[in-house]
Amino acid sequence: MKEEIIIAGFGGQGVLSMGKILAYSAVMQQKEVSWMPSYGPEMRGGTANVTVVLSDDRISSPILHSFDTAIILNQQSLDKFESKVKPGGVLLYDSNGITHHPERNDINIYRIDATEEASRMKSTKTMNMIVLGAFLKVKPVVEMENVLKGLKKSLPERHHHLIPMNEKAIERGFEIVREVSLMNA
Amino acid sequence: MKEEIIIAGFGGQGVLSMGKILAYSAVMQQKEVSWMPSYGPEMRGGTANVTVVLSDDRISSPILHSFDTAIILNQQSLDKFESKVKPGGVLLYDSNGITHHPERNDINIYRIDATEEASRMKSTKTMNMIVLGAFLKVKPVVEMENVLKGLKKSLPERHHHLIPMNEKAIERGFEIVREVSLMNA
Amino acid sequence: MEENSMAEVFNDIKKPENLVYSKSKVLTDNVMHYCPGCSHGVVHRILAEVIEELGVQDKTIGVAPVGCSVLMYNYIDIDWQEAAHGRAPAVGTAINRLWPEKIVFTYQGDGDLAAIGTAETIHACNRGENMIMLFINNGIYGMTGGQMAPTTLKGMKSSTCPFGREPAQDGNPLKITELLAQLPGTSLVTRQAVHTPAAVRKTKKALLKAFENQKQKKGTSVIEVVSTCNSGWKMTPVESNKWMAENMFPFYPLGDFKDE
């Protein structure tokens, strides 16, 4: 098993920590993982993205040019990464602020209104967890118990009280994700 | 023709400039020359020496370990360089402050009381020119007219009025040098 | 006023003769890469305005630092050199000496000017190189992600003093501008800010003065601008300005140190 994922959005949307929790969850499941952020001069408000690879075998390069799954949180990232999903792969996106929706018909496209849902849940900080839940619904690459372990490992001790809230968000993502596949349309 | 010379004494005795005048004189005589000073952190009062090579052919290394002629102006230099004169070569030394005189009997030894003579002539600055004169008497490697040309070339314009005095000193050296050869003694 | 007359009034006002402020022609069309609200943008703007107003676009050479403003050559339409981290004063020195008829300015952050470049800064000022040194003191290493700068205040947090600067561990904040004012080579040494319209106008005036000094070959003009780095400080731009006025100004008081 090998899953190559890009997660991309604005800085501040929790892109990097979503990737980290996912990676830690996989570690809990005895997988090999790599987590590679885009890094650059600190020019906030720019895009942030992270490549996460989960695999049963040793991972060669954490820097990839095409992906099994793209998790997209803003328009710029959609524009950049839609074309980099492998045929047959998954594109999961948050609809907030998206003006041009994805159009490829050789991939599976899922939509999650996570930003909206998060503000409805009155905890915008959990948006990324809702997205994570959506991803895990679409691709159950790690088991929920390991996700919770991963969450615990990746959050600093003083934030452990937030775990239940995050768990709820993940579950919510599970529920509300929906397919908008244009595949072979 | 090739003449490899070391000139050695205290800093301030005019060792380097004697070498330079000699070298310039040889240039005037269409010879190849090299002039290589010992250099080091400026710790005055230490010894200064310069290796001068005059040759009809291209000169390979200006740094030598044995010499045709050693021109020696103090005890330390005598101690250091007496052994480095090639057999059959020349050692010319100023007697001032010398407590252990040279002892080799396979070389030609000349003595010049230049410091004494210079103070007698009331121009201690010309001591090195007296020594130069002595050397030219022993080894007439350059002609006098070229020495004068060399003098002119190596002195800055503003010191040209000193040339006659230097010329006199050279001539004086010519006169008073004397052999103390222990050769084959 | 009614909706309708409103539009009419607008059209009436929006005429060239009524133009009070528009973007300087010495600024390029490139969108600045800075974080929203970053002081660098304000300083760039007035710098361009001064160059335009004095008509010296064709003879001004800028020296950019390594810091968030490393790419500032994309924004101000003059000739530029991008110097190694901390070395802008050395770079500027040579340009100034080799092209004495030009106007040379350096632009540096606090890490650039007051940490790695301390020697170059002090010696250029001490030699009195005829150039302008613009010093953007935001108390942090903006570009590399918010590490402690030489000017980070006591107790102030950064990614390399995450619990606040402790002088015994991290050293003291450095008031380098005060030192530069004492060097014989400097003619104008001033500390300004750009957090309010009035402050911006004062800083611009100081800049105009500095450019004038250049023409008169008065030596080095140093203009420190106490600035914000809202990303590094982890505040909004508006909060940053407030925090700066409350915390930075007491330690880095604004005003002229030298004007000869």
Added chain:
Amino acid sequence: MEENSMAEVFNDIKKPENLVYSKSKVLTDNVMHYCPGCSHGVVHRILAEVIEELGVQDKTIGVAPVGCSVLMYNYIDIDWQEAAHGRAPAVGTAINRLWPEKIVFTYQGDGDLAAIGTAETIHACNRGENMIMLFINNGIYGMTGGQMAPTTLKGMKSSTCPFGREPAQDGNPLKITELLAQLPGTSLVTRQAVHTPAAVRKTKKALLKAFENQKQKKGTSVIEVVSTCNSGWKMTPVESNKWMAENMFPFYPLGDFKDE
């Protein structure tokens, strides 16, 4: 007194109990390589005396510079590190931080401390590293053969300003000690000389004070010694001392700048 009784008197005086001054045991037997009359020797001597008198030979670590005193580790019988040109304050900083119970001093010339090492000097003082910085200001680069130093006076000749220092060409002489006095990390900042017995005694007292400050962890003590380099200045040692008093002291006034 007659010849005979003379010798008797001498023998009478020359007894251990009458000993007023003899070479410090902390000095080695190596003959110093300095030119006759060089100030370095005097400063070395009193430094050794202070170390001996305070009984800190076993806990003092010296940091030697690159300059005429590069080989000073041959003369004072303590542990030494020979630092790269200008970097003694950085070297000393680490020793001080890693061995806080030791006494660390740096010893630097004016080229070393105030030209190439400016940044390290300022920042060590600004951090208030608990060490002593000895600064031998002879207004010239002695070791390399008499080039202009940052502290060379206006009009003073050197091999790189053979017609006398001209500030417009060569920059201004730098009073770095005055700058260091303003940094919060320094506790004792003083300028002394060693040209007369009284001056030597004062400098030694300042040194004693500095060593005391170390024990009390008071931060950085800076002792500048305005010195002669008769070789570089091309004068006799005695002339050099006179010239120094007449020309250096007016620009580099002796005295304490800070004693906290």
Added chain:
Amino acid sequence: MAKMIGLIEVDIETCKGCSLCVEACPTSVIELAEEVNGKGYNYAYMENPDACIGCANCSMVCPDSCITVYRKKVEMV
């Protein structure tokens, strides 16, 4: 009586929504829009246009030079 009436134009696409102009305006003319621009920023706009006196304070503090200011003296009748 004469009165200064002002007008600002914001270059919406370069505006980064930093709010510094909002803060700087003496007459509370400016606010940030609910909508975002192409880069995702809530851009500035004249919420209370008739309060504008054309003082150019807003443009003075704008880091991104997005504000153009006009001002005209009008006789109040």
Added chain:
Amino acid sequence: MAKMIGLIEVDIETCKGCSLCVEACPTSVIELAEEVNGKGYNYAYMENPDACIGCANCSMVCPDSCITVYRKKVEMV
């Protein structure tokens, strides 16, 4: 009446003949020798030994630590 009488010993071989001690002596005790030492320096010596008051000024300024100073209080009779 008591008087201080002093005595200095110069380490002739390390003396570099810099003359600083000569200059520093308040009672003109010291001079440089006509002869040179092994390194070619005219070394310092007590030319007027009975003028020495053992003040140690000479040793204070000597860069090469060549001078040892003794001093004794003697009752003048």
Added chain:
Amino acid sequence: MSELRLMKGNEAIAEAAIRCGADGYFGYPITPQSEVMETLMTLRPWETTGMVVLQAESEVASINMLYGGAGSGKRVMTSSSSPGISLMQEGLSYMAGAELPCLVANVVRGGPGLGTIQPSQSDYFQSVKGGGHGDYKLIVLAPASVQEMADFVELGFDLAFKYRNPAMILSDGMIGQMMEKVELSPQKERWTNEEIEKMHPWATTGKRPDRERNIITSVELDSEAHETFNNKLQAKYREIEENEVRYELTDVEDADYLIVAYGSSARISAAAIEILREKGIKAGLLRPITLYPFPSKKIKELSGGLKGVLSVEMSSGQMVEDVRLAVEGKVKVEHFGRYGGVVHSPEEVANALEQKLNGGK
């Protein structure tokens, strides 16, 4: 007890430094390695193990702080990235010349100049040939994973102290920034001052009456004496070359083609080998772990049976010279690498081998 964690290479360096009992870190921020100091400042080891952490005013100051710390017998380190490492060249030469042990991590980015902050391997020459002046060598370790970033801290210190020579971890922005699983070794005690005085009798710990004074220096003005010292250095380097060569072999037994690649490039090349083998091209990999000493002997030994060797590096071709020197003309040696901040993909590497060696024949 060792501990399994997910962390960045840079963070791993910091954690490992504390755990292996390092005494001091001195550094200056630069992307992509700033997390090393940031992590240390967050962990505040001075409150636990007593390790000193200081943000220096520059890289020049940092390396000279290492000189001071190492000279007094302590285990000190710094980290930086390419431009910062260039500023350390004088200091590194001094440390080699004074025979001081220390650890320097270079998280390489694309050059020359300010360049880019993206990963590169273009500082190979600087690291292994000597970016500073004089005849000296650094011991250079090339980690290919976050785990090795951690492990090589202790290994680097050990080698540095064993040979009294500066050691370098030559990594890059990819290894520095990526997170992977890493098993952190349990906390070791720092050496006590008494242990240091005993183990490092050369260190400046204060001259006690029972020993001569210690002098840390790199100057020797007498040429003959300085040549003697240099001979001693050279003898030490021969010893290091004899004893400390480290490398990893993959699929070389039956290989027709050998890829030589280190660090990030080695990971990528391992995947390339799988691609090639699927195509029926028998490729193997030699991953130098020590870049100095370089596994020249092993490469020479292997090259006998090969059809070609490909040096894969994120540079325009630097290590390839050492590969050529090892192979001595026996078989074709080619270079492949993306550079300037671009990281090659396994497919690109596989293609390059096919074209340059297999197809090219």
Added chain:
Amino acid sequence: MSELRLMKGNEAIAEAAIRCGADGYFGYPITPQSEVMETLMTLRPWETTGMVVLQAESEVASINMLYGGAGSGKRVMTSSSSPGISLMQEGLSYMAGAELPCLVANVVRGGPGLGTIQPSQSDYFQSVKGGGHGDYKLIVLAPASVQEMADFVELGFDLAFKYRNPAMILSDGMIGQMMEKVELSPQKERWTNEEIEKMHPWATTGKRPDRERNIITSVELDSEAHETFNNKLQAKYREIEENEVRYELTDVEDADYLIVAYGSSARISAAAIEILREKGIKAGLLRPITLYPFPSKKIKELSGGLKGVLSVEMSSGQMVEDVRLAVEGKVKVEHFGRYGGVVHSPEEVANALEQKLNGGK
């Protein structure tokens, strides 16, 4: 009119700089090259040709002053010796990265560290492989006489401007300190500001309305773009390697043995060849004049008919690697050199060749 003078290599550099119309010198004193700036300060060219001479506060400042001067189109230079050159590595990498022409003279002394002030050739790697970070090259000229110290100043500037790349004169304390005859070329005019603007349209001379602004920079954060730039640099280096190789051959026609030696070592080796020939050993000399680009092709070409090659350098063996790379294992290549400040004699070189190549067979 040219002029015959007796002078030191260092003085010759200064004289030649003025005469070839250099615009600026920025430097910091260090033995054994301080006479360069001292001579300039005595000659005061700012009063005659208008050349600027400034004593900088350090070598770091010097090289960055060169950056500023070169960036504005002027012919600027510095000189230093080994430790000072190490401090310039970041700046040199920046200049290479910004494609700036300049001239740096390194009058090498023995290292590592503070070392000795006596002559050495142990900065070869630093000069030709890249002591700074990133994939870049300096054009490196190795003078073997005072005459060449003078001549290579103008040549260095010409090559630097032709390729917009830093050039280095790699000399040593022997060539720097010795006096020899030298024919100084007549005074040339400095370029006028107008000429500079015309010849170097890239230079920062003030943005006139008729052109885009000029930007001197080495930063390119986008990896792909930075790789493209690096490819451009590499293409330039290939061009330099194609066009600018310079060397001198002595007695190679019938040679069984080839000595490869540059600078001081080449002079000494020339004498060694005479000694060897007298003994009936047919030795020849290839003296690389450009160390980068290295005369690899010529060495390869010659090596066919040889019994052995000896690389003679005052180092523990650096250039020998380039010789080996050129020879590609075809014939035995050995190294001989004294180092640490010691200069070998012709006899030692001759003996070494006999023992290592002739006797060894």
